Amino acid sequence: MDIREESLNKHYEWNGKIEVVSRVKINSSKDLSLAYTPGVAQPCFEIQKDYDKSFKLTRRNNLVAVITDGTAVLGLGDIGPEAGMPVMEGKCALFKEFADVDAFPICVRSKNVEDIVKTVYLISGSFGGINLEDISAPRCFEIERQLKQICDIPVFHDDQHGTAVVVAAALINALKVVDKKIDEIRVVINGAGSAGIAIAKHMLNMGVKNLIMVDKFGIVCEGMEELNSEQAYMATITNAEKLRGSLEDAMKGADMFLGVSAPGVVSEDMIKSMADKPIVFAMANPTPEIMPDRAKAAGAAVVGTGRSDFPNQINNVLAFPGIFRGALDCRAREINEEMKAAASVAIASLVDEQKLCADYILPEAFDSRIGAAVASAVVEAARKTGAARE
Numbered sequence: 257m258d259i260r261e262e263s264l265n266k267h268y269e270w271n272g273k274i275e276v277v278s279r280v281k282i283n284s285s286k287d288l289s290l291a292y293t294p295g296v297a298q299p300c301f302e303i304q305k306d307y308d309k310s311f312k313l314t315r316r317n318n319l320v321a322v323i324t325d326g327t328a329v330l331g332l333g334d335i336g337p338e339a340g341m342p343v344m345e346g347k348c349a350l351f352k353e354f355a356d357v358d359a360f361p362i363c364v365r366s367k368n369v370e371d372i373v374k375t376v377y378l379i380s381g382s383f384g385g386i387n388l389e390d391i392s393a394p395r396c397f398e399i400e401r402q403l404k405q406i407c408d409i410p411v412f413h414d415d416q417h418g419t420a421v422v423v424a425a426a427l428i429n430a431l432k433v434v435d436k437k438i439d440e441i442r443v444v445i446n447g448a449g450s451a452g453i454a455i456a457k458h459m460l461n462m463g464v465k466n467l468i469m470v471d472k473f474g475i476v477c478e479g480m481e482e483l484n485s486e487q488a489y490m491a492t493i494t495n496a497e498k499l500r501g502s503l504e505d506a507m508k509g510a511d512m513f514l515g516v517s518a519p520g521v522v523s524e525d526m527i528k529s530m531a532d533k534p535i536v537f538a539m540a541n542p543t544p545e546i547m548p549d550r551a552k553a554a555g556a557a558v559v560g561t562g563r564s565d566f567p568n569q570i571n572n573v574l575a576f577p578g579i580f581r582g583a584l585d586c587r588a589r590e591i592n593e594e595m596k597a598a599a600s601v602a603i604a605s606l607v608d609e610q611k612l613c614a615d616y617i618l619p620e621a622f623d624s625r626i627g628a629a630v631a632s633a634v635v636e637a638a639r640k641t642g643a644a645r646e
Contacts, residue, residue: 273345274352274361279315308645311384311587320359320385320580322347323376325367327392328415328450331541337363340390347389347414355577355627357584359387369395373402380407384584387576388413393450394484410583410591416454418572421579421596422618423455423514423537424462425603426570429617430558432609434533436511438463442531444510446470446503446545447517448487455514456490461593462600467494468510470503504529511535519543527554537561539570558614567615574603574621578630586635586644595637602633 267273280291289295299313311317326340327333344361351359362379364372376386376399386409388400396413403411412418431438443464445452448471456469469476469490476483477500478491499506507513507526512535515522522545527536536556538544541563548559548566560568579599583591606619606629619626638644 267342273342273349274359310381315358316382316384317587318356318358318584319383320351320357320387320584321376321379321383322351322359322361322387322389323364323372324361324388324390325364325372326390327367327395329390334392337365344389347387350573351387351577351580354573355581355631357577357580367395369398369402372399373406376403377406380409383409384587385409385580386411387580388415390415391450393453394486396450397453397486404590408589410580410588412576412579412583412591413450413454414572414576416450417458417591417596418576418579419451419516419570420455420458421575421599422570422572422603423539424458424597424600425574426537426560426568426617427459427462427512427535428600428604429607429612430512430535430560432612433614433617434511434535434557436533439465441511442466442468442509443512443514444468444470444503444506446506446513446515446521448476448490449516451516452514453486453490455516456494458593458596458600460493462597466496468497468499468506469494470506474503475499475501475506513537513545515539515545517545519545522546522551524550524554527551527556530555533557535559537570558617560617568617569621570618571621574618574626575599575630578602578627579634581627582631582634582638585631585646586638587646588634588638588643589645590643591634592638592641592643594641595634595643598633598637599630602629605629 282288282291303310322344324340324344326335326337329335329340329343341363348359348361351357364375366372400413445456448469456467473482476487476491477495504526508529509531511531514537516539519540534556535558536551537560538546539562544561551559560570562570606625
């Protein structure tokens, strides 16, 4: 039995991965009067007078909505909101297990940006944070942008920003292994979708100066007709050398390659054309842009993937539970760039300098320190930048 068949059997057995559990015992008339009517009227009146008390008198302070429209579920594509539910439930289970955050899956039957924005906004009063998940590009950018403008709670698209945070953490430590500085390296990102663009923005924010993006139509540069609005913007802040051509052209002399694209698009010769001691994060799943053994044979000094069966798995679970834990703890208005940068540094710092090596640049997913360390760093950054309410 392979892992997929075993997982299917388990899902039949589990009949759902999460459940609602009461935090109060109701064993008497007094209990009923306190938890429900008539006693419950008093907290209702308090919230009516002071909206902020909704975070003190209800579970809203620890509740995140995990929202999808089912259009970009894992590597499965547009399979619909109901078919995306097992993934959303899994995300909610990870929130609880890794950071004690209560999360609830909401699968929206619409591909219309305005419908999704309105739906999420109208229910946002029940939650302390919004986690957007598996929504296709470029719609995901506009949905997140509009929700950030109208919601008074943090809105975070994990496929974009969670991935970017963990990639940056891996890069921080990989650069220590190869003895290079972040502001001196040349980075190539293959895949100019939601994850690739978010990673590029975060890398620039972390100090990368020379970054080139590539998509299926070639190197992203200004004036290309194929670019959507987000890609067109990225063309204005990347590719300072105004290069044109293919991925093969972009990789020549590069210090780092990062793939969020398609299987098998990178050859050993392309790795050999890179700078000395190159870093290769080939993250297409389940089959990366180049297999780790081939990348290493061609000269890659540090290799990371999105898979759990190779060293250096670049996994969002290192980031999003702790980021939301921190944002909820300080009642942050948003999750800003400084908070994401702090999360990257916190994750990287959990790798002991004495143990740091080419095959160990990130902490293991089950390292119990991660959630608290990321949350603490996020809270500190939120307070420094004025994003925290508490």
